[in-house]
Amino acid sequence: MADTISNTGLNEVGSVLRDLEKYGQSPWLDFIQRSFTEDGSLSKLVEEDGLRGVTSNPAIFEKAIGHGTEYDPQIRKLLEGEGLSPGELYEHLAIDDIRSACAVLDPVFEKTKGLDGYVSLEVSPYLAFDAHGTITEARRLWKAVGRPNLMIKIPGTVEGTGAIREAIADGINVNVTLLFSLDAYKAVLEAYISGLEARVARGEEISRISSVASFFVSRIDAKIDAEIDRRVAAGDPEAEALKAIRGKVAIANAKMAYQYYLEVRNSPRWKALAEKGANPQRLLWASTGTKDKAYSDVLYVEELIGPETVNTIPPATFDAYRDHGKSRASLTENVDQARHVMAEAERLGLGLDGITAKLVKDGCAAFSVSFDTLLTAVATKREAVLGDRLLRVSADLPPDLRDDVAAAEKDWSHSGGLRRIWKKDPSVWTNGPEAGWLNWLTVVQDRLWHIEELEVLARDVRSRGFKDILLLGMGGSSLGPEVLAETFGKREGWPKLHVLDSTDPQQVTAFEKAIDPKNTLFIVASKSGGTLEPNILFAHFWQVAGQALGKKPGDSFIAITDPGSHMQKVAEENGFWRIFYGDPKIGGRYSVLSNFGLVPAAASGIDVRKLLTVTRLMVESCDGSAPPSANPGAVLGLILGHAAHCFNRDKVTILASEGIASLGAWLEQLIAESTGKKGLGLIPIDEEELGTPDVYGTDRVFVDLLLGDDVPDSRLGALRAAGAPVVTIRLADKAQIGQAFFLFEFATAVAGAVLGIDPFDQPDVEFSKLETRKLTSAYAETGSLPPETPFAKDGPLSFYADAKNTEASGNKGDAVSILKALFDRVKPGDYVGLLAYIRRDQQTRDWAQSVRMELRDALKVATAAEFGPRFLHSTGQAYKGGPDSGVFLQVTATDAADVPVPGHGFSFSVVKAAQARGDFEVLAARGRRALRVHIDGPLEDGLKALETAIHKALAGA
Template identity: 80%
Template sequence: MADTISKTGLNEVGSALRGLEKFGQSPWLDFIQRSFTENGSLKKLVEEDGLRGVTSNPAIFEKAIGHGTEYDPAIRTLLDREPLSAGALYEQLAIDDIRAACGVLRPVFDETKGLDGYVSLEVSPYLAFDAKGTIAEARRLWKAVERQNLMIKIPGTPEGTGAVREAIADGISVNVTLLFSLDAYKGVLEAYISGLEDRASKGEDISRISSVASFFVSRIDGKIDGEIDRRLSENHADSAALKALRGKVAIANAKVAYQHYLEVKKSARWQALAAKGANPQRLLWASTGTKDKAYSDVLYVEELIGPETVNTIPPATFDAFRDHGKLRASLEENVEDAVHVMAEAKRLGLDLDGVTAKLVKDGCEAFSESFDTLLGAVEAKREAVLGKRLLSVSADLPSDLKDAVAGATKEWSRSGKVRRIWARDASVWTNGPEADWLAWLTIVQDRLAHIDELEVFAREARSRGYSDILLLGMGGSSLGPEVLAETFGKAAGWPTLHVLDSTDPQQVKTLEKAIDPAKTLFIVASKSGGTLEPNIMFAHFWAVAEKALGKAPGENFVAITDPGSNMQKVAEGKGFWRIFYGNPKIGGRYSVLSNFGLVPAAASGIDVRAFLQSTLLMVESCDGGAPAAVNPGTQLGLILGVAGKTFGRDKVTIVASKGIASLGAWLEQLIAESTGKIGKGLIPIDEETLGAPEVYGKDRVFVDLRLGSDAADSRLAALRAAGAPVVTVTLPEAIQIGQAFFLFEFATAVVGSVLEIDPFDQPDVEFSKVETRKLTDAYAESGTLPPEAPFATDGALSFYADAKNTAALGKGDAVSILKAHFDRVGPGDYVGLLAYIERDPQTREWAQSVRLALRDALHVATAAQFGPRFLHSTGQAYKGGPDSGVFLQVTAQDAADVPVPGAAYSFGVVKAAQARGDFEVLAARGRRALRVHITGSLQDGLKTLSDAILAALKGE
């Protein structure tokens, strides 16, 4: 646009434009751009053409910022200073441009005593139908720009009109935009007058407030003429009358509005305000570029010249009027004809009211779309500047899924769901309690604001000379720290971080042997302090540490818990060294970026400040200011959600580079526990070694997590070629694991919206806890778990099931029972191998070999899980998600047990109770489930079981 002006007579003396002043009209320019201000072009228009103001809108800024490289240096400078979101970045750029233009126009402002010399900045078009949001933004922008000759642009919707009154009462100058009808203009003028009266009633000055009412012109003719042409093509009976109205309605509409302005100005009410120094709210003619080439290119300037008005002129029309515009007092000419035109339009049923209402709606949508495009362009530049400081997300999708995701993206943009998530709007999901669980959205900023606390703790912990850190927790309290421990490894000069999240007695003893309890910092992580597993782990290791130290070991213990929890009371009573608090409004699986993840990270030598600063880049990328189309969290969530809901691709298969492989287990909990409920959900599949395309059904989405320059798994190419959707998340550096945490948290919240569920509750996890507690209470009373009998036994293998499953499986040998069980697996199902045994390299290898044999034989997804760890993770989806799981639970006789200090039961009893409680809930949910118990040697029993499974799959 700047080029248009400069190439068509910028240096000529604009006599026609200057002549408007003699008729009481002020020419404003509908254009802004940084270079246009900086190179003196704007100043020349002021000096030579009598330019008296500038307006802007999202479409103008999109063209200015989104195209070319002019703004790139400023973007780089701003991002080097702080990690801004696309919305914040745009706002900084826009404010700088507005301030600069205000500086150029300030002499006009002073010369006209505040009547002219204004530059307009629009509130977010997303707020067009949000009165509270509009006035809040108007106040914020007014304060941020801090220029007297600023006008805040507010849309003339009913909601915007209410905000206009408040803004004027606050002393904010306002440009009311998107006015098309006389009724809407009357409402806006009333709001202006009422706002002045409100301000005057408080004894405040009203002489330094100015306002314009932007009445749109050419768009009305565009709509009306289109309807006229349609009727003329049908040889309408009123063809002559219709023809006479072509190109006349918009100008007539504007003239009638101006007559209303003149009438109001004569009123006693206005005269009372004028006596106090009030400025009139001038009509501003907007959209004055000619769209129909059959009309003069200066039609909407020449025909609307009159006193106390403004014409905001687009650049091309500005040049044209300078070149050949004719001056006359046209606005008050032929007013009777204008009234006649309006009457004729009504008689002929041209529905001006309907047209203007649609134009307001279309205008708001168009500005929102422009704003989306603008912010998308800013985000693209932001990502280019950040480069490898930001992880990247890309997707290879089959065409049908790609089109469906594009459609969902448009719907999310239209309904503003990304912004609504950040506004804590529970209607994005089920309109239930979701808003109470969204503190994870801003936890990174919160922790950065308190980073000194973590850094001081880290230094003090290091100075104590600990050799080890042992974190005791379950689910969200343990899986995140485990990712950090395995991703970053041991830092030189810092203790080694271990994580225990099992009640298996062998695993408890393995961890006990791995540490020096006298030189270990124990971190007990429990949000409520009422969860069984961390409580008995704490009891055991408190006793271990007390024995090693020869005294109460409180100084070696740290608690992470929610304020007021039972764990806080225990920690205070036991004299723990430190207590760190979680946020009660963050669920466990969303807590890794809170103290639950950061405290063990800091104690083990991870630079938590750098970690959070890196993570903040992704938070800003997923911000409400990043449109759905370029918002990585939204896009990932829509891909996963739409794939699962619409295409039945509900098995999210995670493939990861070795350096970040542990992220898969954390993702399992996040996805399964968040989405698997009320018969819906996504089933995460972790650590399933890729196979050839023919072993897969049509129910998969593959998520490739890649670290640095690690090559992709070569088998992904074949899967892509076969039409499987593959999403690739690339982390240039390990520190960006925090970005991955937030990316998937946000994406999972989006999936919840797509599936129309609450992604922040976990009802079936709680049900399993209740069943376990019943069994441990029974043991405490009687010294034994309630009796149970297998329905079949084959050597070291005993089989258990509820009545329904027993009837389906028969009572043969192990092979026949297993064959009957796996014969129930159908297309789209998955097999869950749930092993309540120690999770070590040998058992993990066993589980992998069995799951792959099942997958290759049955062509279904397979999950290999260890209990009770998975109960706080995928267990929710297995019970509450879709009924597509076929489960084989594996329990075993413990080689040795570990007592729980102060309790009647042992770790082995708790594990057994958890397994039985888990199975009872699976049965209660009607799941296809079978339990096999191994007596004697675990190693031998696992071999026997795997042999039987292989034989069953072969049909032997």
């Protein structure tokens, strides 16, 4: 089919296409393209061929916008500002084309008094079976285009029919598309008439409303003829009768529709509307390009010419008809013969009803595929124009995973999974409470709408001269701000942001010494206000600040909490300087782009307006209008989900450039707490130094986070060659950290859907909290924690476990044998978690890193080095609720010094001990392979002794 129309073939009097007007038929063009309108070609068809309308559909726009470069200048201009999603970008382009075509056809519209001169724009084909979505979009597009000679195309599905009636009642011109059967046509004609009657009943005018019913033709013959040919080839006894109606059913079907139109046209009901100025809903013959080369290329034009009809002609057929078409009043010819053809089709069992029903579904699906292709092209152009304004996601996948992900992208496209996420449809996951946790999807735009309150805070903080900010929180309330603090560093002229998320008394004391409480802004961050750690940290630093200031320090405190929480009450009672509210419909680990991340960012001098504006580009990239293959969040989520679900590659190994290295700890919480449940999930592995292929199994996916021009570790090439999946995410600069936040939030939600779990709950975190609460309550009542006895002691090391794990240790008394027994339980595909309830500083982090790398190289499994209690609100969920592939060594120690918690009957050491014991009890209850080793005496000496024992145990393993 030609993509453009020639202007040759005019006879002396003009184009033969003008002959159609003599028979009451209007020729419309099934084609639109910007250059065709701008260069005068469309106008020439109107003047010389008598063209009286234009139709468009997703396939036409896909050819127009998706190919070539003529739309690129406008795309660049549109994206110079704040950016648009692929869907919004497409609409801007399409609406401009529609408006331009409307302008060309406006004289026809005026001359025919609104009978012709229309340009059609289709509602999204994704909405074909969604009545509410269709009418909502029809109203929006009608208003957006704002031209009286616009027609909104609505599919003639059962759901579409209801929307058609509403649209007509609203005064919207409608082109009903994808009609194949007489019954469907009857339904839409009824919808048109009843829509007009609704307006009349309200006293509204109906004379300027127009509608056409697009009855598809050639596709019916293509299906029927194929069935006839099959049966004839198979030796059907009715072969001659079958051959007699080959190529005739589609035209006969159309003629029957026209006969019904005439019947209704002459009914008293219609005449009553006509007296009030109503325009008839004309039949429009669509799909009139000939598909069988045995037939005339103008068959479906020549045989369907009649009064009060339209033929929307594709470009090649338009040229052909101009060249050799013959016009006659064919539509009312041989009507009895047409009835005979229809009766024969039924007698011969050709299944016309089934075919037309399938054609509707196939047509909707085909338009959806075209729309996907179009939006993919727009998304690709958008990404190219944005360039370094957008972080880049690329993937090197082994063939089996690559093919699996490609198939998943098609499945998600077919099911509309991404659009359903944006509609907050819980059926994407478990059809449970997920819809109540999805406001993170829109929080970036929401915060931009309220950006002034954050900018006012920033100015006020600076004017008050604070030197430090100390944020007190846990999990999502602390890990996000920690990334921002470490990524952007201290800003010149602004206070330094410190983040404390530990109950270790040494760590609490270290942070207290690092600040000047007289010049510190304290931020207490707690969504529920009932989380133990921020509450006791607040109690301590409230006392510290009060002693330093010599008064109640409320004007040095800010609370970030959900409305109506216990923390709000505390803040109000204590006269906090400010209270900022979170969104109850955003979980903690998805909250970094809400006030929980933005308040400390703004207070420490980070330009939050810029951060959010840059981040919005990624939100738009992950929009539901971006098809799965062109949606970076979907692509990443499908890779992670399918790698784990289908190939047992569930260890997400995170590598990161130094400038954004802290992102890994935030990702640990997001991925582990979201997906690790019901025995399923992804296990994030952060800060594990990259090794050679021989130290890895087949359970890894590597995610390489690169900043600026940083080059990937050369060892990744060897891993790729060995068949390991590698996803590379490159940030042009640190300002794109917000894009990374949203990218992974969206990807994690998609991965959760692949795994079939609710990615927004954390049931096993709650169990750990419950166990901790039991122990601290016991201490408050008795003055001590419940007694416990080690099953073995070796120097400064004491070993504890439940009965099952004690038995598995072999009942040996020395540390090396006990540790060897634990490591002997490690199997290929497992991971080892080192869970250290000790102070977290550079020295202890170096120790943990050294131990984990030795474990990784010796056992050839993934390793995680975590510090308690912060990991309880992070990876702790996956360790307990995820796959039973973890082997855990918990490390506790007797603290060199303790710090009491003001107003409570326990100290920070007691809380930390209770948290460690509660954590181990839940691990044991889940049947996990676990061992606890407690260090008595100096921590440094005990860690050396433990490391030596681990080394010897591995040497003997």
